[in-house]
């Protein structure tokens with residue numbers, strides 16, 4: 039397979055126009071420009087990245103660290119100070135299934151570790167079987183369902199977690215994923 043030259047960098051306000059195009063083709067209820075702008079105005083408790091090929095944005099992903107802003111305990115009793123929550127990840131349709139989502143998810147997990155998070159959580163639509171396979175590959179486990187969570191379709195949300203991103207087992211799992219990724223990254 040010919041290696042794609044992939045550039046990963048923090049999302050800037052100027053990237054949002056391109057990001058929105060991918061957002062619109064990827065989600066039933068896409069985030070607006072305002073939502074992305076708002077997320078980028080709280081980088082003390084959020085990290086967003088874009089992936090580029092030949093200068094064009096072809097994917098993006100984000101994670102928030104709510105306790106940095108809210109200092110709360112979660113309903114299931116674990117310490118929210120150690121939790122990162124993945125908010126968004128999408129790849130341009132013509133670049134899917136080329137491991138670019140994997141590169142971005144690895145970046146979010148590294149970011150969570152750098153910020154001292156042990157637990158990473160996320161929600162996804164019950165019918166999004168592709169995303170379910172994607173996250174399972176990264177060791178996310180199903181924690182439960184949030185009934186009728188999505189107001190646009192009434193769909194349930196699946197809640198997923200990784201318990202301890204720093205454990206040796208989990209790091210081995212990530213290394214196996216890294217080993218088959220063939221991009222040259224800038």
Ligand SMILES: CC(C)(COP(=O)(O)OP(=O)(O)OC[C@H]1O[C@@H](n2cnc3c(N)ncnc32)[C@H](O)[C@@H]1OP(=O)(O)O)[C@@H](O)C(=O)NCCC(=O)NCCS
Nearest residue numbers: 064127128129134135136137138139140162169171172175
């Ligand atoms: C989910 C998404 C980000 C995955 O990105 P991607 O770059 O296509 O995924 P990757 O190539 O890195 O795939 C990694 C693994 O995910 C799983 N996967 C990805 N696409 C899949 C598909 N179409 N069918 C089944 N499994 C799939 C596989 O396990 C794959 O590993 P493999 O190729 O070795 O079998 C992408 O499909 C997307 O943008 N979807 C629309 C937006 C979305 O649903 N985001 C998630 C919201 S919760």
